Amino acid sequence: MLYALMGLGLSLIAGILNIPNFAHGALFAVGAYFLVSVVGALGNFWLGLLLAPIGVALLGLLIEYAGIRRLYAAGHDYQLLFTFGLALILGEVIILVWGPVGISHLPPAILRGGVDLGFTFYPKYRLFVMVMAGLLVLATWLFLEKTRYGAIMRAGIENKEMVSLLGIDIHWLFTVAFAVGAGLAGIAGALTAPIRGLSPQMGVDMLGIAFVVVALGGLGNLLGAIAAGLLIGIAQAVVAGYWTEASTVVIFAVMAAVLLVRPQGLFGIR
């Protein structure tokens, strides 16, 4: 589910801005760390869950406005490199602010403990995350499919020139898309924090997986990103049951295998 969220955000950014956002993983990490700080400062998990992604989205806005926008003329390669540099910077800033050692963060009291599912005990928090992430994915999808703004975004993925000819400010579209994508990464990060704890590496680890999701789902294909994200999440969970160490590697191996057979990804049209 989380993978679907990450994939969705990245696919959105990739589809509209046409760059693979190398900072996506870092934004994910920042979301997690923001949550920790907010909870630390205000003591309320739910507030943290609300504020962290907003913070990341704002950061995304800033990034797009101050950096990526300036590089339109230079071409996509440079915008990409910019996000890469940003990933480095954010990674180091995290260490500077929150320390190089991993932090663990407990879920709020009501979500601790397990739920008896009959055949196994499943951690309450993970269940919550699944539901929450699922709702977010649904909400995002509804936004994109049913609202006017969402339609503008989807149109932007298909045909940017058309959209700007229709009188919509293409730059604003880019900025919002980036901010939304960042926000999605942020909330994914915030939700993850209590599951496996935080570390400065979490960004990079997640980045690779997010890329796999987008590569399989098709760039800009939002539904594809969701489906691929789910698929990968399930695949990883299944493999982890049998051969824990290989679970992450398997994700990439599966991607390689799929792309061998279908270079456009599972659902890609381009």
Added chain:
Amino acid sequence: MKKETWILVGAVIVLPLLVRPAIAAEIWIFAMFGLGLNLLLGYTGMLSFGQSTFFGSAAYVAGWLLKNYGINVFFALGIGVGVGALSAALVGYLCVQRSGLYFIMLTFALNQLFFFTAYQWTSVTGGEDGMPGIPRPALWGLDFSNPMLFYGFVSILFLISLWAMKRIVESPLGKILVAIRENEVRAEAVGYNVPRFKLAAFVIGGAFSGLAGVLYAMLFGIVPLEAIGFVTSGNVVFATLIGGSGSLYGPVIGSVVFIWLSESMSTVWARWPLLLGVAFVIVVLFFRGGVVEAWSRFWTWRSSRQRA
């Protein structure tokens, strides 16, 4: 071209007098790595963000053989080049079918595949701790534990690989790759099997990366996990861009600047990657042509001022 040769030979001779021989060796090793990347990036127009796959794989395989089987230096170098080329063939085969964003993401994702494999396969690679204990076997009685001798060896290999790359880019293959960059459709129409040529560029680039990887392993005596990680992939791109991807010597200049800077900064501040990231961003925002272009722009500006 003769003038450049003399400058380079001069640089090779002078460098170890300015910095420690180990750093000087690292510079030329990284330059070889950059040359490999630039064949893809500067000449063919493919931004490969996963070059550390070939660099790291070669380092691990050759390092392992050096450590456990005591192979000789030439064999190790051959293994490095071979592993680099082979891994590049595998990765390239998957990647050249795509272009643009997909291509970049694929190179990165496949890099992560290798990275996580190395991370998990601790029995062989040592995982996070890396693979230590890599020897520098002697060659013809030359004891390479002497840093200057090893430096001499590395720099000769560097000059040879630079010459090799020069021959390649001045050959029809070099022109064809640039043609592919300039107009892929026409290049195909004119009679070139574009994916196959892209793959060839990949393999050649991989071979250079592999050579660099082996030497790296021998230089530091250890293969750290980062050697196959995403930061290394990014670093070589950065170094190449600083120098300027538009010329053969760009990656060389970029490596000098990059390694020297990162080595100096790392002793001063543990958080130096932050400065690296900032430098990266600044170069991307303002100095896109890299040193080479800035230099030629400077000369053009100067000569126009003299005329005025």
Added chain:
Amino acid sequence: MALLETKSLSKSFGALTAVNGVSLAFQAGTLHSIIGPNGAGKTTLFNLLTGTFAPTSGKIIFEQEEITGTPAHGVAHLGLARSYQRTTVFPAFSLLDNVWVSSFATNKSWQGLAWRKTDRFPEVTERARQALTDVGLIDKQHHLAREISHGEQRQLELAIALAAAPRVLLLDEPAAGLSPDETRKMVALVRTLKGRYTIVLIEHKMDIIMSVSDRISVMHFGSLIAEGTPEEIQRNPEVRRAYLGGVAA
């Protein structure tokens, strides 16, 4: 026997049939034009001939051998070269290099591909220079392609095709976007190529077509509706209907 033939060549893109059962025969040494209103399928036909698209059905026969399905990068080696309607050259290359890569591709051997310096291929360079001379651009051989005028780029466009030393030249609207003066020069150029090559020409400017063609085929909505000498075509009522019925020549 015809040098190049198509037999019931068709291409459909989903529900749209761009080329419908076209059978053509191009005789060696002739200049055979293909005309028709916009959207008639002419460029798609060229794309089929050069392997850019695979046909949905039908055959392409060259020098009595079937070449249907040859991929785009193989066609040049067979002896068919094409120039494009929208100029598509190698901008960062000099004019000489532009034609050089084309000349090298169809060179007898690729020995020394990755090793020999490019100035050590005399036959390739000579063929490249000759192509530039044929189109009248030899004096600008060291200029960069992106620096020359549009008209000169159209000439370069042709030169790239010539450098492949083909047997058949497929010219897609070589006079597109040219001023009257430049058009005159282009027509003169095409005349000099007549006889040396078998030429298949797509053009919209009727005066050019009528003055250089040995034979004309007319396409409309993907099908062949008429074929004959320029005089026959001018008198053909169906052709007049197709053209004057909506699109002026």
